[in-house]
Amino acid sequence: MLHKIHEQIRKAAEAINVSEESELKYIELAGEINRKLKAEFRDDSKALKKFKGNLDNFEAFCFEYLRIKTKTGDIVPLTLNNAQKKLAWTVFDQIKKGKPVRIIILKARQMGFSTTTEAIIYYLSSLQEAKNAFIVAQDSSASENLYDMFRLYYDYIPENIKPMRKRNNSRRLTFENPALKDVERKKEPGLKSKITVQSAENRVLARSETIHYLHISELAFWPENRKKKHLASLFAALSKEPRTVGIIESTANGIEIYKEMWDNAVAGKNDYIPLFFPWFEMPDYRMKVPADFDLTKEEIELKEKFNLNDEQLEWRRYTIRNDFEGDEKLFRQEYPSTPEEAFLVTGRTVFNQDKLDAMSKHTIKGKRYSIVIPPSLEGVGYDWTTVRFIEDERGELEIFNEFDPDKEYCIGADVAEGLEGGDGSAAYIIDADTGEDAAALYGQMDLDIYAKQLDYIGRMFGDALLGVESNNVGHSVINTLLNVTFYPNLYHHDSYNAEAGKNEAKPGWPTTVVTRPILVDSLIEGIREGVWRINDVNLIGEMKTFVRNKAGKPQAMGKGTLGGCKDDRVLGYGIAHQMRLRRPPSTKHIMIPSIGSVTIKR
The missing domain is CATH 3.40.50.300 (P-loop containing nucleotide triphosphate hydrolases)
Incomplete structure (x- = not known):
């Protein structure tokens, strides 16, 4: 009897072991x-x-x-x-x-x-x-x-x-x-x-x-x-x-x-x-190095940056020479070293890509904030002393350089409808002398909130000359700035009134078939000559995908299609530079005591 019990225990233990092995x-x-x-x-x-x-x-x-x-047609282990x-x-x-x-x-x-x-x-x-x-x-x-x-x-x-x-x-x-x-x-x-x-x-x-x-x-x-x-x-x-x-x-x-x-x-x-x-993680992408192999300056940089060997660089040379007819840009797109190279745009790009690549090496990450706008006070406008900046990695405002009272600033503002999933409104605050972007405002916001944010930031940066795109919904933003917040330095554009037979100054920057080429051409020249520093990496990203469509119009690649690119930042930045060129020579800094130089309340 005892023997049978032991036998049952042994079999149970074996069953447990088999179960554990099968897991x-x-x-x-x-x-x-x-x-x-x-x-x-x-x-x-x-x-x-x-x-x-x-x-x-x-x-x-x-x-x-x-x-x-x-x-080669061989069947081998994976x-x-x-x-x-x-x-x-x-x-x-x-x-x-x-x-x-x-x-x-x-x-x-x-x-x-x-x-x-x-x-x-x-x-x-x-x-x-x-x-x-x-x-x-x-x-x-x-x-x-x-x-x-x-x-x-x-x-x-x-x-x-x-x-x-x-x-x-x-x-x-x-x-x-x-x-x-x-x-x-x-x-x-x-x-x-x-x-x-x-x-x-x-x-x-x-x-x-x-x-x-x-x-x-x-x-x-x-x-x-x-x-x-x-x-x-x-x-x-x-x-x-x-x-x-x-x-x-x-x-x-x-x-x-x-x-x-x-x-x-x-x-x-x-x-x-x-x-x-990246391409160099593929073991097969190597070739025997010839006896007269000498590295170019660019290859030396690649070797140091990505820890490459000469066999990999020889494979790279051979592939560029034979697969892409010497076009290095095409190689970088098909065999990228970085994600940015993978999405390299070839073809009818508007801005010099090499200059943008060089500028992208000097971008900086600014401090991000959400701007909390106070409720309106009936009859007296807004109490700007209660505006709060909350440090927020996903905030709409990014400040690259703090306000300098000895400098003059300009703001360009592109306006979107604020619909979820649609285009964003984009504004850039730039140094009026150097063109460097000091801050950027970007997001999908209600138009009145966007206007109040522009008003506050404009005052914070010394009553900067503020140019707001006046097309379509831009009129709503301009109306808030004129009649609600009473912004003191809003740009007015001179345009000819055929009925009155004279020029009239109207608030805002009109993007038309006349003014848009002027804006874009100014940016093309500035990027080509390298006269500005750009701090915002997102702006450079949009510039890289700013192309001429089939009709020759400069716009974001695939604009309006699923997965298409955006150009809101490009236009906002372009308007800011038009403000630089059009600002009155006598503009002076006007400070509001309640705000001071840069008031950031957390």
């Missing part, structure tokens, strides 16, 4: 796979434990069990390089923490991240039950290549972890029992998981299914007329549960919705983890 950190091993492994390693628990150790180590799983086709490992570590670290995994990747060309992403998705989908994976490539050819990658993974996977597969004609791996008889399918149904690969060229994507693992490949190159609809459909289908995965990866393609998503990830405005991979 993996990142996946819940499917019943079908578990049964195959138990049958194969029935008498060798150590071998089973070692095998499951490989399943729990994604890098080992790739090398031991997954195969890829090289450019060996992850350091950049690919970084992606995998990021994914599995988030899974281990029980979070929904959301990652956006910006990369140089042909770095193997589709291979890695598909390996991650195959691992998660082919070893677990009831998981749906969905992959979308930019076109039919690319989607076929990705599907072939999955097929190769499946064809070479060991039989003991190869799930049953139901045959179908579409680009889909359906992991379930292919038997025709219901009794056989009920006895062993299989995983009931699937991997679907489709093209962004399709009219409809993922309308009626839940997605657990999503890969959006080369988003920047999707058909422009389908991006918005497809993304809305895919994101609605992607489960928000812990341990689900959504990966967006792409090389850059100018300024469009992918860049907007990347910028939002970098700014922390969405939950995607931004991962950037």
Whole structure:
């Protein structure tokens, strides 16, 4: 009797050990796979434990069990390089923490991240039950290549972890029992998981299914007329549960919705983890160095800045010379060293890009504040002594240089409607002598609030000459400045009144077919000659994407389209410089005792 009790205890302990061995950190091993492994390693628990150790180590799983086709046509184990490992570590670290995994990747060309992403998705989908994976490539050819990658993974996977597969004609791996008889399918149904690969060229994507693992490949190159609809459909289908995965990866393609998503990830405005991979992190991007190899000044700087070796620089030279016909700018866009280079705008840019690159090295981060405007007092206007500045990283006001009473300042203000998701109102306070930006005001604000902020800042900077764009909603801002806050130094523009037969001075800066070219040309000259210092990195960013459209009009690249760029800062800054050129020579500083030089109350 005692012997039987001990035997029962021993069997119970063995059952517990087997259960513990089957628990993996990142996946819940499917019943079908578990049964195959138990049958194969029935008498060798150590071998089973070692095998499951490989399943729990994604890098080992790739090398031991997954195969890829090289450019030479050889079938070899998938060996992850350091950049690919970084992606995998990021994914599995988030899974281990029980979070929904959301990652956006910006990369140089042909770095193997589709291979890695598909390996991650195959691992998660082919070893677990009831998981749906969905992959979308930019076109039919690319989607076929990705599907072939999955097929190769499946064809070479060991039989003991190869799930049953139901045959179908579409680009889909359906992991379930292919038997025709219901009794056989009920006895062993299989995983009931699937991997679907489709093209962004399709009219409809993922309308009626839940997605657990999503890969959006080369988003920047999707058909422009389908991006918005497809993304809305895919994101609605992607489960928000812990341990689900959504990966967006792409090389850059100018300024469009992918860049907007990347910028939002970098700014922390969405939950995607931004991962950037420069060209020199690709191990294959190296060439043998010739005997007469001498570094140029630029190559020496690159070598020091990014810790490059001569083989990498020789590969860079060869690629620029042969793939881009000597155009270094195109190389930087396709094989960037920084995210800024990835989104480099080529073509009909308005401002000198090299000058902007040089100026961007000297931008500074100012102190940011939110401005709390007091309520109006009936009959007496506003009590400006109660205005408060609250230090706030997302505040609308950024001060680069404190007010200097010995200097004169000008303000240019572009006006937007203040609609959420639309353009922002942008104003720049600049040194009237040097043109350097001392402060910037930017945000989506109600027009009366914007006017009161302009009034207060203008007074704070010595009653600076204030030019407000008078087009459309700008009249509302000007009305508040004239009749509510009574700003003392508002710019008035001389324009010819045909009916009266004379020039008349009207408040505000009118942006017209006559004045806009003057404003833009003045900025072109200033940037080209390098006569100003620009402190605001956001302003330089807008200048880099300020282009001439097909009709020749200078404006933001893709303006008015989904993911299009903005030019509010450019116009506000341009108006400020027009104020510099048009200010009366006798302008003097007028200080308000209640404000002083710079009153910042926290």
